[in-house]
Amino acid sequence: MPVTPDIPDRQAPDAAANTATDAGDVVSDTSSIDTVEAEGLRRGSMGARVGGHVHRLATFIALVCAIAIWQIVSIFHVFPPIALPSPTAVWKALVLLLSQGYGGRSLYDDMWISVVRIGIGFLGAVLLGVPIGLGMARNPLIFRVIDPFLQFVRPVPPLAYIPLLVVWFGIGELPKILLILVGTVPVIIIGTISGVKGTPALRLSVARTLGASEAQIFRYVILPSVLPEIFTAMRVGIGVAWTCLVAAELIAADQGLGWLVQYAGQALQVAIVIVGIIVIGILGYCMELLIRVVESRAVPWRGYT
Numbered sequence: 001m002p003v004t005p006d007i008p009d010r011q012a013p014d015a016a017a018n019t020a021t022d023a024g025d026v027v028s029d030t031s032s033i034d035t036v037e038a039e040g041l042r043r044g045s046m047g048a049r050v051g052g053h054v055h056r057l058a059t060f061i062a063l064v065c066a067i068a069i070w071q072i073v074s075i076f077h078v079f080p081p082i083a084l085p086s087p088t089a090v091w092k093a094l095v096l097l098l099s100q101g102y103g104g105r106s107l108y109d110d111m112w113i114s115v116v117r118i119g120i121g122f123l124g125a126v127l128l129g130v131p132i133g134l135g136m137a138r139n140p141l142i143f144r145v146i147d148p149f150l151q152f153v154r155p156v157p158p159l160a161y162i163p164l165l166v167v168w169f170g171i172g173e174l175p176k177i178l179l180i181l182v183g184t185v186p187v188i189i190i191g192t193i194s195g196v197k198g199t200p201a202l203r204l205s206v207a208r209t210l211g212a213s214e215a216q217i218f219r220y221v222i223l224p225s226v227l228p229e230i231f232t233a234m235r236v237g238i239g240v241a242w243t244c245l246v247a248a249e250l251i252a253a254d255q256g257l258g259w260l261v262q263y264a265g266q267a268l269q270v271a272i273v274i275v276g277i278i279v280i281g282i283l284g285y286c287m288e289l290l291i292r293v294v295e296s297r298a299v300p301w302r303g304y305t
Contacts, residue, residue: 070084071086071087082268082270090274090275093269093271093272094275097275105259109255110260111283114245114257114258114280117173117245118245121177121178122237124180126234129185129187129188129192130192132192133188133190133196134192137197153182158179158183158244158247161182161183162179165178165248176245179244179245179248180245182244184238191229191232191234192226195230199222231291231299234291235288235292238284238287239284242283242284250262257279257280260276
């Protein structure tokens with residue numbers, strides 16, 4: 001009986017070669033996908049940088065256009081020069097204030113004293129308002145006790161408190177700081193309460209299901225949820241604080257930016273008044289940017305463009 005010789009299996013090397021080819025194709029496809037993703041990230045980063053430059057350029061153009069319109073209005077005397085000085089006159093007033101001051105006071109001194117008053121009063125409002133807001137949001141009894149007083153104080157204009165504060169504490173620094181605190185703390189309290197109430201119930205339920213204690217729930221769930229609202233309240237409150245400060249300095253002060261505006265206005269020095277207003281606006285905007293920087297560190301998941 002003839003013996004059939006063994007024929008070597010040639011399909012195995014071919015299958016191995018095909019498998020290697022497929023693996024190489026997969027690796028090549030994966031590399032291509034990674035390259036495409038990297039290219040997309042690079043283009044996205046470049047687009048974000050270009051967009052940021054465009055936005056800053058738009059802001060600069062808007063400011064230049066506003067100054068140009070102001071200059072045109074002053075050239076054609078749409079308003080009397082005593083009512084609306086030209087940008088050149090305002091610039092000269094700024095240079096005069098920086099070099100000589102006004103009313104026996106230096107502009108730097110006025111800026112410094114106003115910033116210090118704002119800093120102390122605003123920081124006091126935050127340190128007082130955040131714990132009160134957290135307590136009111138977490139404890140119904142605390143809410144019932146404090147809320148009537150809060151709702152009574154909140155709608156009263158800051159100017160209404162000035163006579164009482166002057167009678168009680170004189171015309172020193174304390175009444176001005178207290179006026180800033182009284183005017184700003186309701187904004188901080190309400191923002192804090194809103195943040196606590198806005199904490200998603202699902203997060204609280206999941207934390208309790210996983211066995212978290214109340215302290216852990218507060219630290220890891222409630223506090224991260226309330227921080228964005230607290231910073232939003234702080235950004236609103238810094239504007240309220242400047243309003244309260246200027247109101248106090250208009251009546252019961254002998255230095256500060258509010259005093260400068262009032263004193264120059266009485267002498268019809270409108271250019272100096274405009275300089276004071278611009279300086280107040282710039283300082284307020286700088287404080288707003290400072291709060292944004294702190295927020296970007298404390299709440300990195302909430303970005304700004």
